[in-house]
Amino acid sequence: MEQFINECRNTNNPKTLKANLSKFEEVLERSHQNLDAALGHLDPKLQSLGYLFVLNAKISDPNKNINLFVGQIQNFFLTFAPEQIKVAGTIVCRVARHFTEYLIKLKLEIKGIAPLKRVINSLTDKPTQLTPVHSDFLQLCILSKNYSLALPVIDAEVNEFNVEQTQINIKDILTYFYYAGIIYATLKNYKKALDAFKFVFTAPATALSSIAIEAYKKYVLIHLIEYGVAPSFPRITSNVVQRNIKTHCKPYIDFSTTYSTNNQVDIQTKALQNEESFKRDKNFGLVNLAIKSITRRNIKKLTQTFMTLSIRDISEKVGLPPAKTEQFVLKMIEDKEIFATINQKDGMVSFNENPEDFSGPQTLLNLEKHIQKVAQLESVIRSVDETLTLSTPFLKKLLNENRKQSMFVEGGIEMDENQ
Amino acid sequence: MDEDDSMVIDSGSSSNANASLSNEFDIESYINSYTGLTKILRLLFIAEYSEDPKLKSDAFKMAASEVMKTSNIELYHNIVTKSNGLIKFDSQWVDNTTKKNSSTIDKLEQDLNVAKANIVKDSIRIAQSDLGEFYYRSGDYSNSLKCFVRTRDYCTSSKHILNMCFNIIKVGIDYSNYSHVFTYTTKAEQTPDIDPQSIAKLRAATGLANLESSKYKFAAKKFIETPFEQNASVFSDIISPQDIAIYGGLCALATFDRAELKKKVLDDAVFRNYLELVPEVRELIRDFYASKYAPCLNALDKLKPVLLLDIHLRAHVDNLYSRIRSKALIQYISPYVSVDLVSMATAFNTNIQQLEREISKLIMDDSINSRIDSHNKRLYSRKIDQRSTTFDKSMQVGHDFISNTNHLLLRLEMLNNNLTVNNGRKDDKHGGPGGPFGFGNIPMELIQQQQQMFAQYQR
Numbered sequence: 074m075e076q077f078i079n080e081c082r083n084t085n086n087p088k089t090l091k092a093n094l095s096k097f098e099e100v101l102e103r104s105h106q107n108l109d110a111a112l113g114h115l116d117p118k119l120q121s122l123g124y125l126f127v128l129n130a131k132i133s134d135p136n137k138n139i140n141l142f143v144g145q146i147q148n149f150f151l152t153f154a155p156e157q158i159k160v161a162g163t164i165v166c167r168v169a170r171h172f173t174e175y176l177i178k179l180k181l182e183i184k185g186i187a188p189l190k191r192v193i194n195s196l197t198d199k200p201t202q203l204t205p206v207h208s209d210f211l212q213l214c215i216l217s218k219n220y221s222l223a224l225p226v227i228d229a230e231v232n233e234f235n236v237e238q239t240q241i242n243i244k245d246i247l248t249y250f251y252y253a254g255i256i257y258a259t260l261k262n263y264k265k266a267l268d269a270f271k272f273v274f275t276a277p278a279t280a281l282s283s284i285a286i287e288a289y290k291k292y293v294l295i296h297l298i299e300y301g302v303a304p305s306f307p308r309i310t311s312n313v314v315q316r317n318i319k320t321h322c323k324p325y326i327d328f329s330t331t332y333s334t335n336n337q338v339d340i341q342t343k344a345l346q347n348e349e350s351f352k353r354d355k356n357f358g359l360v361n362l363a364i365k366s367i368t369r370r371n372i373k374k375l376t377q378t379f380m381t382l383s384i385r386d387i388s389e390k391v392g393l394p395p396a397k398t399e400q401f402v403l404k405m406i407e408d409k410e411i412f413a414t415i416n417q418k419d420g421m422v423s424f425n426e427n428p429e430d431f432s433g434p435q436t437l438l439n440l441e442k443h444i445q446k447v448a449q450l451e452s453v454i455r456s457v458d459e460t461l462t463l464s465t466p467f468l469k470k471l472l473n474e475n476r477k478q479s480m481f482v483e484g485g486i487e488m489d490e491n492q
Numbered sequence: 493m494d495e496d497d498s499m500v501i502d503s504g505s506s507s508n509a510n511a512s513l514s515n516e517f518d519i520e521s522y523i524n525s526y527t528g529l530t531k532i533l534r535l536l537f538i539a540e541y542s543e544d545p546k547l548k549s550d551a552f553k554m555a556a557s558e559v560m561k562t563s564n565i566e567l568y569h570n571i572v573t574k575s576n577g578l579i580k581f582d583s584q585w586v587d588n589t590t591k592k593n594s595s596t597i598d599k600l601e602q603d604l605n606v607a608k609a610n611i612v613k614d615s616i617r618i619a620q621s622d623l624g625e626f627y628y629r630s631g632d633y634s635n636s637l638k639c640f641v642r643t644r645d646y647c648t649s650s651k652h653i654l655n656m657c658f659n660i661i662k663v664g665i666d667y668s669n670y671s672h673v674f675t676y677t678t679k680a681e682q683t684p685d686i687d688p689q690s691i692a693k694l695r696a697a698t699g700l701a702n703l704e705s706s707k708y709k710f711a712a713k714k715f716i717e718t719p720f721e722q723n724a725s726v727f728s729d730i731i732s733p734q735d736i737a738i739y740g741g742l743c744a745l746a747t748f749d750r751a752e753l754k755k756k757v758l759d760d761a762v763f764r765n766y767l768e769l770v771p772e773v774r775e776l777i778r779d780f781y782a783s784k785y786a787p788c789l790n791a792l793d794k795l796k797p798v799l800l801l802d803i804h805l806r807a808h809v810d811n812l813y814s815r816i817r818s819k820a821l822i823q824y825i826s827p828y829v830s831v832d833l834v835s836m837a838t839a840f841n842t843n844i845q846q847l848e849r850e851i852s853k854l855i856m857d858d859s860i861n862s863r864i865d866s867h868n869k870r871l872y873s874r875k876i877d878q879r880s881t882t883f884d885k886s887m888q889v890g891h892d893f894i895s896n897t898n899h900l901l902l903r904l905e906m907l908n909n910n911l912t913v914n915n916g917r918k919d920d921k922h923g924g925p926g927g928p929f930g931f932g933n934i935p936m937e938l939i940q941q942q943q944q945m946f947a948q949y950q951r
Binding site for chain 2: 201203230231232233234236241242243246247264265268271272275276277278279280281282285309374375377378379380381382383386421423424426427429430431436439443446447450453454457
C-alpha cells in the first residue's frame with residue numbers, strides 16, 4: 074500500500090503513472106479496509122490518478138459506507154486534475170456509472186449533476202464527443218427534474234466518440250439519445266425529440282433492442298403531436314427493426330392509425346382502451362397531449378382559412394365549450410403558435426399573418442450560426458472521408474475491383490479475337 | 493359569336509331539359525338502346541334502386557321477360573327473389589331451359605372434341621368460342637371467361653384476336669372484372685388494321701373501365717376520343733351513345749380545366765355528335781364554361797335521379813358532383829382579389845353558412861388560396877410572402893441537414909467500431925475498439941451513404 078502511495082506521489086507523467094498503477098489493482102482490491110486510509114494520504118487534486126484507482130477498488134467493497142463513498146466521489150469529481158484522469162477514461166466512466174447508481178438509490182440525484190458535468194468536460198476534447206458519462210448525466214438530470222441543465226450537453230449535437238479512451242458501448246449511445254429525446258420532449262421541443270428518438274431505432278442493428286422499442290413508442294406519439302400523422306420508417310432503419318418493432322408496440326400503432334382518421338370520439342375511445350398499457354409505459358401523458366394537439370391543429374388550420382371568426386364559431390368548429398375556446402386561443406397566442414387578437418366586445422377573433430419577416434440582425438445572426446455549423450461539419454466530413462479513402466482495406470477493395478474490371482475487359486477482347 | 497350562340501340556346505334549355513331525360517324517366521326508350529346481357533342487368537339495376545313503385549314493377553317485368561328470351565336460369569332466379577313476389581316463378585320455363593341447356597352443352601362439347609381431334613385450328617377456335625358464348629348467355633361467368641381465354645391460342649388473324657378480346661371485354665364489364673377489360677383493350681388496340689367500329693367500341697370500353705376505377709380524367713379522355721358511330725348497335729351490348737355523352741361529359745366537367753373543356757369537349761367535332769344526343773349535358777357544360785353556375789348546377793340536380801339509376805354511374809355520381817361543384821367554386825373565385833360571399837351565395841343557389849363551410853373545406857385542402865373574413869362575409873385572396881416562406885423553408889432544411897449529418901457521422905463511427913445492436917452476448921460487453929476488421933467491415937451501403945452526403949454538399 075505504501076508503495077502505491079509513493080508511486081502516486083513520485084511519478085509525474087500520467088501515462089507512465091497509469092501503467093505503473095495498473096499493477097496495483099489487484100492489491101487494492103484485496104485490501105478493502107485500508108482504502109479509506111489511503112484516500113486520506115492522497116490529494117484528489119494533485120494525485121488524481123491514484124485517488125481514482127482507490128475509488129475504483131472501493132466499488133467492489135461490500136461493507137463500505139455508501140454515503141461516505143458518494144461524498145468522496147463527488148468531492149473527487151469536483152476537484153480532480155483533468156489531464157491526469159484523461160488517461161484513465163475507462164475507470165472514470167466505471168466510477169461515474171456506480172456513482173450514478175448510488176445516487177439514484179439514495180434519491181440524491183441532484184448532487185451528481187455538477188460533478189458529472191465536470192467529468193464530461195474533462196474527458197472530451199470537443200463538445201461533440203460522446204462518452205458513457207453522458208447518459209449517466211442525462212439520467213440524473215431527468216430524475217432530479219433539472220431538464221434545462223442538460224440542454225447545453227444535448228444541444229451540442231454529438232457526432233463522434235473515443236472508444237479507446239472510454240470503452241463506450243452501444244447501450245451508452247442508445248440510452249444517451251433516448252434520454253435526450255425525453256428531455257427535449259418534456260421541454261416541448263418536439264422536433265429535436267423526434268430527431269433523438271429516431272436515432273435510437275435507426276442505429277445500426279442486427280437485433281431489436283428494448284431501448285429501441287421504447288424510443289419508437291415515444292417517437293410515434295410525439296410524431297402525432299407534432300405533425301398529426303403516423304410516422305413512416307426512415308430509409309436507413311435496419312430491416313430487423315422495421316420488421317419486428319411493430320409487434321412490440323401494437324397499442325401505439327393502433328392508436329396512430331385511429332388518430333389519422335381525425336375522428337375525435339374514436340381517438341378518445343382508442344386511448345381509453347389502451348390506457349393500461351400506455352400507463353404502464355408511462356406514456357399516457359403523451360397520449361393526452363396528442364389528443365389535445367388535434368384541437369390546436371384545428372385552430373391553426375382555421376387561422377389559415379379565416380381572417381375573422383367569432384369565438385362561438387371557433388368553438389363550434391373545434392368542438393369545445395366557448396369559455397374554454399377563448400382560453401385555448403389565448404394560450405396559443407401567448408405561445409406564439411398563432412398570431413391573432415381577440416376582441417371581447419363583439420367576441421370576434423381576428424387572425425393575422427406571421428409577423429416574422431426574416432429581416433434584421435437576428436435572422437442574420439441565425440444564418441451565420443447555421444453556416445458556421447455547416448462549415449465545421451464539412452471539415453469533419455472531409456477528414457472522415459480522407460481516413461476512409463486512405464485506409465488499407467478500402468484501397469485493397471478498390472484495387473480488387475479495378476483488377477476484376479480489367480480482367481473482364483481483357484476476357485471480352487479475347488472472345489472477340491476467337492470469333 | 494360564340495356568346496350569342498350560347499345565349500339563344502340558354503333560353504331554350506329550361507324547357508328542353510324536361511323532354512327526354514327528366515323526372516319522367518322513359519324506361520322503354522332508355523332500355524331499347526341496349527342489347528344482350530347488359531340490357532337485363534340494367535333493368536334489374538333500375539328495378540332494385542328505383543324509388544318509384546311503378547317504374548320498379550315495370551323494370552322487373554321487362555327484366556323477367558328479357559331474361560326468359562335467354563337461357564340464364566341463375567339470373568332468372570335472382571330477379572324473381574329480388575322482385576319480392578312481383579314476378580311469378582315459372583317453373584316450367586326453368587325445367588325446359590335446364591334440359592335445353594344441358595343438351596346444348598353436350599352438343600357444344602362434342603363439337604369441341606371433334607374439332608380437337610381433327611386438329612383444325614379454326615374450328616377449335618369456333619367451337620371453343622361458341623361454348624364460351626353459351627356459358628356467357630347462361631350466366632356461368634368463370635367458365636365463359638375460361639373458354640374465351642382458351643381461344644387465344646387458336647387465333648390466326650387479327651380479326652380473330654379482336655373477336656376474342658371483345659368477348660373477354662364483354663364478360664369483364666358485365667361481371668365487373670375491370671382488370672381484364674384493361675388488359676384486353678390494350679391488347680386489342682395493338683392488333684394491325686383495326687376498323688373504326690372496333691376502335692369506337694374499344695375506346696368506350698376503356699373509358700368505362702377507367703370510370704369504374706375512379707380514374708375520371710382518363711375516362712373522360714377515352715370517351716371523348718371515341719369515334720362517332722351512326723350505327724348504335726356496334727356497342728349496344730356494352731354502352732349506348734347517350735351514355736358516352738353523359739359519362740364523358742360529366743367526367744370532363746369534373747377533371748378538365750377551362751381551356752381543355754373548350755378545346756376538347758365543346759369544340760371537338762367528334763364528341764359534339766355525341767353531345768347532340770343529350771342536349772342537357774351539352775347545355776350544362778356550356779353553362780359551366782360561360783361561368784353561369786346556377787343554371788349549370790340546377791341542371792345537374794335535375795339530372796341526378798336519372799343518373800342514379802345508371803348501372804355504371806350510380807357509385808360515382810356523388811363523387812363527380814362534388815368535384816364539379818368544387819371546381820365551379822374555385823373557378824368563380826380565381827379572378828378576384830376579394831369576393832362578396834352574399835353575391836357568391838346567390839350565384840351558387842345556396843346560403844352563406846353552407847357556402848362558408850364549402851369554401852373553408854376547399855381552403856383546408858389547399859385547393860384555393862384565400863381567407864374568409866367571417867365578420868364582414870368576404871373572401872380575400874391570400875398573398876403568400878415568397879421571401880418569408882423561402883427563409884422559413886431554408887432554415888428548416890439547414891437544421892435537418894445538420895442533424896442528419898451528425899447522426900450519419902455517428903453511425904459511421906459506430907460501424908467503424910463494430911458498435912451495433914446485436915444479439916445479447918456482445919451487448920453487455922464493451923465492443924472492442926476497431927475490432928479485427930477495422931474499416932474492412934464497413935458495409936458498402938455506408939460508403940454509398942457517405943457519397944450521397946457529399947453529393948448533397950456540392951449542391
